[in-house]
Amino acid sequence: MNFLKFITKKIYLFIFSFFLSFGFITTSYAIDITIWDLSGRNGQDEFYDNLNKEYKKINPDVNIILQTFENEAYKTQIxxxxxxxxxPDVFFNWFGEDSARLARAGLALDITPYANVEGGYGNYISEGLSNTTAVNGKIYGVPNTSVSKYFHYDPAFFEANSLAVPKTFDDLLNLCRDIRAIDSSIVPWPLGNSERWKLNHVITMLNQRVVGEENTAADYNLSASEDELFTNPAYVEAWQKVVDLQDAGCFQDAPNATHPDLTRSMFASQISPMIYCGTWCGGIFNGEGFSDFSYFRFPEVVGGAGAATVGFLVPSGMMVSAKTAHPEIAAHVASFMVSDDMALQAAELMGFMPSNPTKIGEMSNPTHWFNFYVNDIADKTGHVNVLDVLLEANVSNAYLDMGTEILNRTKTPQEAMDFIRQVALEAKAAM
Amino acid sequence: MNKNNTQINSFSLSNDKVSATILLVPALIFCTIFIFIPAIGTIVGSFYSYSLTSMNNWKWVGFGNYVKATQDEYFWVALKNNFIIVFASIVLQVGVGTILAAILDRGIKYGRVIFRTIIFTPMVISSVAVSLIWLIIYDPNVGILNAIVKSIGLSTPSKGWLGDPNISIWMIMITAAWQNTGFMMVLILAGLQGVSKEVYDAAEIDGATGVKAFWYITLPMIRNVLIVAILITTIGAFKVFEFIFVFTQGGPSNATQVLGTYIYLQAFNLLHMGYANALSVILLIIALFLGWLQLKSSRKA
Structure with missing residues (x-):
């Protein structure tokens, strides 16, 4: 009997404690805001830890939960x-056709109403930058950084061999030839196109330099008439420049079978004297033990329609899911990420080119590459978005495929453009 | 008494039926949720045009997606590649697996377990990990394969092992064979060990030894096991995805595209979900046919 009493007491105690704990759960009011971001950024964990701590100071009931994904997997999973x-409530995206498509499909939240509320993103970033996320006049994202691309080179190698930084595209071709003449086994400019996007970034710049951004606009957004869509012969000329680069010995054999990571390592280990790489690369080279590099812009194409002062720029940042249960808080968290202090932390910890530069002067020991990127982006007269972000999905894929074909010499520049035009016509018809 | 017995029997029979039904229900629920409903959804979706980002905007196209498939150059490339993989897998995995199994069964006296374990080991590694390792081996700049080929005085492909559209699919096949041959070997070895020694003794008296015995005794005796092995390989070849996706993502220039990767490309990159559904239905029909063949031959075996 005593045993039964003991058991009964324990059961009562269990039930009591169960309901007690349930009571605590239901009375505490916590909101989880889940953020999806790309993985693999230096300092990312520390940044998000700080973000959580700082945000709790103004809104203690909100927990920020970070989930990260590898680059290619993210594009599908989101x-x-x-x-x-x-x-997620808040998620990373590149601002271009990808983000616009989510907005048009009603999957991303229109955050225009949250711009100028207390702590809203409108207090921190310029209207021009916000407008890079606009669809039909409504804002769908908070850019927190931008990426650009530059030639990074080894000044010691250039100096030792009396090589000059190229000013024009022809200079670049000659530079490749000169480097091969010094030692034919040196790859002047390693190109890792196994994932197809590396050459896509090059052709983005060549299209701008040769065709000109004013002439590409109507083709890129498929608003050109069917008779004119991608018919400008300068597009073929731009592809021909890729062939010229290959003929000048700039790239290594088999660029389509070479991973981009390997080419970065080739430069960082000073096997190759230059590489066209993004603003995320400085930290990578430094991490691999090479920090004495310098930079130059993509050279001018003499006779081309595009200015040499225009650069490559892909704004990226956070969007808010249309299905979030807490739209106001989610938009506020996305805005808080570009607040003065958090923008400074993003720059210091993750090497971001911050969309809010208010406190950039307060950075402790900024790297030489960070200073260069920030100043040069500010100096440029205009920017072009990269084709694999900007173009309609099918046209973008056609451009990616044709890059592979051109490098493999399985299609001529003219055949490549004929194919792209055909895909663009089909995409336009389906719109 | 007889009447009572019949009643008891029919009662226990109906009880058995109830029990069987109850036991089947969980499996049926899972199959319905994870197989039947998605399959029906895929079939229905194949008659519409829509994308992942326009789930509320389905446009009826009837058999349009199927007609599109017949006119799509890359669909035929993908299908052709699937058949190439089937053929190559049968030769490399089942063929080599059979030879290895025969050697282990009767060709060597010592170290069978060690060899069997070594050959089987790649099978337990994830396909993605295997692909990543072989990506380094095939790399045109630092890969060991290039170094070996050059060291024996041969030239390497200028576009790279995986960058050349003419050879990339075969390089992927070699990796797949490296991983899966061990499994085929173990399967066939089990079949070989079921062949009675007395048959070989009798054949030896009749003068059939070595290769002759293998050709006239072993192969006919394990015919059914071989059929099952071929069908498993064939179905695996139609389902192939990870190897292609990690190695080349269907490139270069769609040269290594297979149905699995092409469906993925259409659904998630090009946003043609309806078309991807139609391609999936075609793949489903092929898989069902092969599954039916496998079932039929397994029963025979």
Missing amino acids: QVALNGNDG
Whole structure:
């Protein structure tokens, strides 16, 4: 009997404690804001830890939960997640056709109303930058950084061999030839195109330099008439420049079978004297033990329609899911990420080119590459978005495929453009 | 008494039926949720045009997606590649697996377990990990394969092992064979060990030894096991995805595209979900046919 009493008491105690704990759970009011971001950024964990701590100071009931994904996997998973009911509240995106498509499909939240509220993103970033996320006059994202691309080179090698930084595209071709003449086994400019986007960035710049951004605009957004769509012969000329680069010995053999990471290592280990690489590369080279590099812009194409002062720029940042249960808080968190202090932390910890430069002067020991990137981006007269972000999905894929074909010499520049035009016509018809 | 017995029997029979039904229900629920409903959804979706980002905007196209498939150059490339993989897998995995199994069964006296374990080991590694390792081996700049080929005085492909559209699919095949041959070997070895020694003794008296015995005794005796092995390989070859996706993502220039990667490309990169559904239905029909063949031959075996 005593045993039964003992057991009964324990059961009562269990039930009591169960309901007590349930009571605590239901009375505490916590909101989880899940953020999806790309993985692999230096200092990312520390930044998000700080973000959580700092945000709790102004809104103690909010927990910021970070989930990260590898680059290629993210592009697919975010689309699936936004269609489901278990997606993120705030998510990373590149601003271009990808982000616009999510906005048009109603999967991203219109955050225009949250711009100028207390702590809203309108207090921190310029209207021009916000407008890079606009669709039909409504704002759908908070840019927190931008990436650009530059030639990074080894000044010691250039000096030792009396090589000059190229000013024009022809100079660049000659530079490749000169480097091969010094030692034919040196790859002047390693190109890792196994994932197809590396050459896509090069052709983005060549199209700008040769065709000119004013002439490409109507083709890129498919608003040109069917008779004119991608018919400008300068597009073929731009592809021909890729062939010229290959003929000048700039690239290594088999660029389509070479991974981009390997080419970065080739430069960082000073096997190759230059590389066309993004603003994320400085930290990578430094991490691999090479920090005495310098930089130059993509050279001018003499006779081309595009200015040499225009650069490559892909704004990226955060969007808010249309399905979030807490739209106001989610938009506020996205805005808080570009607040003065957090923008400074993003620059210091992750090497971001911050969209809010208010405190950039307060950075402790900025690297030489960070200073260069920030100043040069500010100096440019205009920017072009990269084709694989900017173009309609099918046209973008056609451009990526044709890059591979051109490098493999399985298509001529003219055949490549004929194919791209055909895909563009089909995409336009389907719109 | 007889009447009572019949009643008891029919009662226990109906009890058995109830029990069987109850036991089947969980499996049926899972199959319905994870197989039947998605399959029906895929079939229905194949008659519409829509994308992941326009889930509320389905446009009826009837058999349009199927017609599109017949006119799509890359669909035929993908299908052709699937058949190439089927053929190559049968030769490399089942063929080499059979030879290895025969050697282990009767060709060597010592170290069978060690060899069997070594050959089987790649099978337990994830396909993605295997692909990543072989990516380094095939790398045109630092890969060991280039170094070996050059060291024996031969030239390497200028576009790279995985960058050349003419050879990339075969390089992927070699990796797949490296991983899967061990499994085929173990399967066939099990079949070989079921062949009675007395048959070989009798054949030896009739003058059939070595290769002759293998050709006239072993192969006919393990015919059914071989059929099952071929069908498993064929179905695996139609389902192939990871190797292609990690190695080349279907490139260069769609040269290594297979149905699995092409469906992925259409669904998630090009946003043609309806078309991807139609391609999936075609793949489903092929897989069902192969599954039916496998079931039929397994029963025979």
